[in-house]
Amino acid sequence: MSKDAELVKKLKDSKLKDSAFSELLDIYQERLYWHIRKIVVTHENADDVLQNTFIRIYKSIQNFQEKSSLHTWMYRIAYNESIRFLDKNKKKDYDNIDAISESNLEVLFEDEYFDGDEIQKKLTKIINKFSVKQKRVFQMKYFDDLSFRKISEILEVSESTLKSTYYAAVKIIEEKILL
Amino acid sequence: MEKSTEHSNKKSFLKEDVKDGISKHHNKYLGTKIPEGYFMKSKISILDKIKEDILIEESKKTKKQLVFWMQPQFKFMAAATLVFILSLTVWLQNMNKTNAINETNLEFLVFSDDVLLESLLVDESNLDEFANVILFNEILVKAELSEQKIDNLVLDNLMLGDSLLDNYIEDGLIETIFL
Numbered sequence A: 001m002s003k004d005a006e007l008v009k010k011l012k013d014s015k016l017k018d019s020a021f022s023e024l025l026d027i028y029q030e031r032l033y034w035h036i037r038k039i040v041v042t043h044e045n046a047d048d049v050l051q052n053t054f055i056r057i058y059k060s061i062q063n064f065q066e067k068s069s070l071h072t073w074m075y076r077i078a079y080n081e082s083i084r085f086l087d088k089n090k091k092k093d094y095d096n097i098d099a100i101s102e103s104n105l106e107v108l109f110e111d112e113y114f115d116g117d118e119i120q121k122k123l124t125k126i127i128n129k130f131s132v133k134q135k136r137v138f139q140m141k142y143f144d145d146l147s148f149r150k151i152s153e154i155l156e157v158s159e160s161t162l163k164s165t166y167y168a169a170v171k172i173i174e175e176k177i178l179l
Numbered sequence B: 001m002e003k004s005t006e007h008s009n010k011k012s013f014l015k016e017d018v019k020d021g022i023s024k025h026h027n028k029y030l031g032t033k034i035p036e037g038y039f040m041k042s043k044i045s046i047l048d049k050i051k052e053d054i055l056i057e058e059s060k061k062t063k064k065q066l067v068f069w070m071q072p073q074f075k076f077m078a079a080a081t082l083v084f085i086l087s088l089t090v091w092l093q094n095m096n097k098t099n100a101i102n103e104t105n106l107e108f109l110v111f112s113d114d115v116l117l118e119s120l121l122v123d124e125s126n127l128d129e130f131a132n133v134i135l136f137n138e139i140l141v142k143a144e145l146s147e148q149k150i151d152n153l154v155l156d157n158l159m160l161g162d163s164l165l166d167n168y169i170e171d172g173l174i175e176t177i178f179l
Helices: A003-011 A017-040 A043-063 A070-088 A102-110 A118-128 A132-143 A148-155 A159-177 B002-009 B022-030 B038-066 B072-111 B113-121 B124-164 B171-178
Strands: none
Touching (some): A003 A017, A003 A070, A017 A070, A017 A132, A017 B022, A017 B038, A043 A070, A043 B038, A070 A148, A102 A118, A118 A159, A118 B022, A132 A159, A132 B022, A148 A159, B113 B124
C-alpha cells in the first residue's frame, strides 16, 4: 500500500482522522500554497484560499473515491477554490485567470511578499504571455516540481503533448532571458 | 543585481531541479516569498478553523435535537396518532348508522313482518319516504283501531250499567246515547 493510500485510509477513519490530517498538512501544505499563489497572485489571497482548500479537503475526504491519486484530487480542489475565490472577488476575466493580467502583474510586483529583481520580473512577464495551457504546464513542471505523469493525470492531457508544450515554453524563456 | 547577473550567466538555469524546496525555488526564480514561519502558523490556523467549524456544526445539531417536534420519531408518532383518530372517527360514524338502521327495522317489526320484507325490495334512495309512509299508515290504523275499541268499551259499559238501572232509564235515553 502506497503512503498516500495509507494516509487516505487513516483520514477516513474517524479515530485517526485528526492526526492523519495533521500529517497531510505537513506533506502538502507548501505545494498547494504555491499552486494557489500563482493563480491568486498575492500572499494574502493565497492564505485565504489555502485555508478554504484544506477545510474542503477535511470535509469531503469521506467522498474521495480514490479513482485518482490523493495529490491529484487535492490539486483539483485547490484549483477550484482559487477560481471560486477570483469569481467571488469579481475577477471574472476567465481568459486571464491563469494568465495574470497586466494590472495583476502590477499587484504582484507591489505585493509585500514580492522581492523580485529585474530578471525575475522579466521571467514573470514572459510566463504571463504564454497561453493558459502552456503556462499551467510550465508552472506545474518547473515551479511545483510535478512529474509529467502527475501533470497528465491532473490536466487529463497525454504526456507526450505535455512534454512538447513544456519544452517549447522552456525554449522561449531561455531565448528571451538570455537575449 | 547580483542575482540577475547570476541568472543570465546560467544558460541552463531552467534545467535545474527543485533542490532547496519549493518556496526557495519560487523565491529564486519568481521573487515571490512568504512570511517567516508561515506554514507552521498556517497549519495551526487551519486546524483551529476546522475545530471551530466542527463545534458550530455540532451545536447546530444539538439545537435541532432540542426542537423535539422536529425529530423524525415524533413525526412518525404524530402521523400514526392522526391516522388512528381519523380511523376511529370513521368507525364510530359507521357504528351510529348501523344502530339507526337497526332501530328503524325494529319499528317495522313491531308494526308488521311484511314491512321488513317489503323494505328489502325498496331502493335505498326511497327508503326514508317508504319508512315515513309505513309509519304514518301504521300509526293511523292503530290509532283508529284503538279509538274504536275505546268506543266499544264505553258503549259496553254503558249498556251494562243501563241494564242494572232498568227501572230508572227510559228507552229514549238509550237512543240519545247512541246518537
